[in-house]
Amino acid sequence: MARGLGKVGIKDVAGAADVSVSTVSHVLNGTAPISAEVRERVLNAANALGYLAQRRTKAAISVLRTVLLAVPTDALPLSDNNLYSWSLLSALTRECERRAIRIVPFEVDKPTLSGSVIVEAAQAAEADGILLLNDDRSELLREIARSKIPAVLMNGEDHEMQVDSVTPGNRFAARHATNWLIGQGHRTILHMTWEGRSTIRRRLDGFLEAFRVNGIPASHARIALSDGFLPQLGEQAMLAWLDANSGLDGVTAIFCAADNLALGVMEALTRRGISMPGDVSVVGFDGVALGEFTNPPLTTVAVPLHHMGVSALNLLEMRIVNAMMSPPAHRLELGCRLIVRKSVRSLA
Known part of the structure; x- marks a missing residue:
């Protein structure tokens, strides 16, 4: 069991690893060649005792003021x-x-x-x-x-x-979410996005890549552009898309580049009497708290904010x-x- 951080020293690590204090110093500072077995023993002991966490915290405080x-x-x-x-x-x-x-x-x-x-x-x-x-x-x-x-x-x-x-990891996460939708049987998916910075474009890249790796024709990857990420803009874009396509036009899932967009999309679908997920599924991106309280609760990609x-x-x-x-x-x-x-x- 790890001891209190304030009580752990290099001698404690040496004792736990059954090596000399100088050996511990060489392992932690990389100042001499040490066998893999001894090095692993020292690091395991230092980690178990909490010494590594203590050393890192002290370094962070002294380096960054x-x-x-x-x-x-x-x-x-x-x-x-x-x-x-x-x-x-x-x-x-x-x-x-x-x-x-x-x-x-x-x-x-x-x-x-x-x-x-x-x-x-x-x-x-x-x-x-x-x-x-x-x-x-x-x-x-x-x-x-x-x-x-x-x-x-x-x-x-x-x-x-x-x-x-x-x-x-915007591109990889978008690809994973789209791939999951495809695994759920969805083949024609709409990506609602906006002309944002490169981080948003990576989400579009991942969406399109999922279709390529699954061998699904690019025509099944539909794209709609909003004027921004705010919910009201997502609602306007979704209503315009529904009008232009006389309804869902075969789309069974909508993957939104942000939860805010998804909120607007869901409002537009509700206004048009389109049920979720009965008529169409919706997925967001960001993982903000509001997604838990939508009707239905929003499936989303959670970013480690x-x-x-x-x-x-x-x-x-x-x-x-x-x-x-x-x-x-x-x-x-x-x-x-x-x-x-x-x-x-x-x-x-």
Whole structure:
């Protein structure tokens, strides 16, 4: 059983692993060749005693003291339409409190704001690193990268791989959800999406890929575009699509690129007297809480929002610790999971 973190030291690990203190030091710091058997014994003991967790926590606190959090204006207020960003930021804030990291919020109030402004704010705050949410414009990321201030982009893609980034595995998760629908017997599926950033386009990529790998003609992969991700825009797009196609036109399932869109789609279907899942199944993406309370409850792809901020802090920590090595940028994709509720009917 692990002992209290404050009471565990390197001597305890050495005793538990039946090796010398110097051997433990060499294993943990990589300063000498150690046999695989001894190395495994030491690491198992250090983990069981809680020493590894203690060491990591101490390192995080000492390395990261202040971070600049650059956030788009529309991601800050809590609303039913903003649960995705708000959940991510809430979890990040709690983790910073746990690690005694000071957050300096910086509101990105214009979509044209330059990276140099963010860099200047970070320098003024004497920040150890920058966390940037959503905004993945290439020029902005170039300016941040040139500053040499460690930075991590959350929920975005740096196509030039200039800074570290952490994002959901959007393409793989969309492919998995679509593949699951196909496994439920659905062959003609509508993807409701919008002209969003690359993270949203990855969901479309995964949707189309599922049809290719299952050998289903591309004509069965239908696509509808909304003017945005808000529920009312999803409702308008769904109503327009139903009008243009004189109904469902053979579609048995609708896969929405966001839960917000799914809420609007479900409202449109209800207005037209189309039952769910009797006439058509509906799946969302994001896993925000409102999906539990729709009628029927929404099947969705849950994004690990509570882990994204933690992962971003860990990437910042790694970047600072390994600064002398100038490691290449990392792109971390987090796995999503499918939550099956009652909005999908099996046709298999």
